Amino acid sequence: MVEPILQAEGLTVRFGGVVALDDVSFAVAPGSIHAVIGPNGAGKSTCFNAMTGLYPLAAGTVRMSGERLDRVPRHRIVRRGVARTFQNLVLPDALTVADVLRLGRHHRTRAGLLATALALPAARRERRTDDDVVRSVAEILGLEGHLDDPVGVLPYGLRKKTEIARALCAEPEVLLLDEPVAGMNDAESRALGERIRECREQFGLTVLLVEHDMELVMSLSDHVTVLQSGRVIADDRPERIQQDPVVIAAYLGA
Numbered sequence: 001m002v003e004p005i006l007q008a009e010g011l012t013v014r015f016g017g018v019v020a021l022d023d024v025s026f027a028v029a030p031g032s033i034h035a036v037i038g039p040n041g042a043g044k045s046t047c048f049n050a051m052t053g054l055y056p057l058a059a060g061t062v063r064m065s066g067e068r069l070d071r072v073p074r075h076r077i078v079r080r081g082v083a084r085t086f087q088n089l090v091l092p093d094a095l096t097v098a099d100v101l102r103l104g105r106h107h108r109t110r111a112g113l114l115a116t117a118l119a120l121p122a123a124r125r126e127r128r129t130d131d132d133v134v135r136s137v138a139e140i141l142g143l144e145g146h147l148d149d150p151v152g153v154l155p156y157g158l159r160k161k162t163e164i165a166r167a168l169c170a171e172p173e174v175l176l177l178d179e180p181v182a183g184m185n186d187a188e189s190r191a192l193g194e195r196i197r198e199c200r201e202q203f204g205l206t207v208l209l210v211e212h213d214m215e216l217v218m219s220l221s222d223h224v225t226v227l228q229s230g231r232v233i234a235d236d237r238p239e240r241i242q243q244d245p246v247v248i249a250a251y252l253g254a
């Protein structure tokens with residue numbers, strides 16, 4: 001493989017006596033869509049949480065372009081080029097879509113509060129960049145007609161898209177999506193899959209994806225890592241994963 005953009009090495013996470021992740025290693029190629037799949041409780045969300053500094057590691061390392069990410073405080077992770085969504089999204093109902101997307105820009109703000117309040121040139125320049133990014137992200141996800149809508153009035157599918165858009169507004173190099181199409185119907189899922197692919201092309205993104213929808217995983221991903229009971233049981237191209245007897249047994253047994 002070319003030099004991985006993101007690499008997990010020997011990740012181990014314990015909750016009391018439960019080993020939620022046990023020596024998990026995998027490498028994500030730059031520009032790829034890489035899926036992490038596995039039965040419920042396999043450790044997929046824990047893996048994302050461990051990689052983004054939300055859960056402490058009992059052992060292992062995470063590297064981004066070769067540099068240690070596991071020692072970076074969680075609020076700084078996004079500055080290193082890693083943004084994520086959460087499995088159970090919580091967006092404040094009263095905020096508009098545009099507000100939520102601007103929140104995604106927050107960590108990039110350099111002009112101080114005073115400069116912003118006085119609308120000094122640096123702050124005005126930043127504001128313009130923010131607006132440009134918000135607009136182009138909204139367009140690619142089909143949210144441009146909803147920028148002034150409060151999140152609370154949106155149907156579920158658009159709320160999920162708003163959450164993805166917020167993460168994209170950080171202009172990450174790597175985007176981690178935890179079950180982005182959960183709760184959507186087939187047509188919505190396929191459409192969102194297409195948008196994710198377009199984001200990869202347009203923004204040169206790498207996508208790490210936890211997803212239950214097997215059809216989507218197989219059609220969208222370049223590479224698949226399979227977890228079961230906190231361990232990697234397979235790591236391969238999707239067409240090989242589909243035929244792997246160990247993977248098939250894991251799903252039938254679940």
Ligand code: ADP
Nearest residue numbers: 015018020038039040041042043044045046047
């Ligand atoms: P998945 O996302 O693959 O469905 P999770 O990563 O959510 O699985 O969970 C993996 C295991 O870790 C499960 O046994 C779950 O109960 C446990 N677990 C996850 N998060 C916590 C937590 N915050 N505290 C205690 N146990 C947890």
Ligand code: MG
Nearest residue numbers: 044045046087
């Ligand atoms: Mg999960």
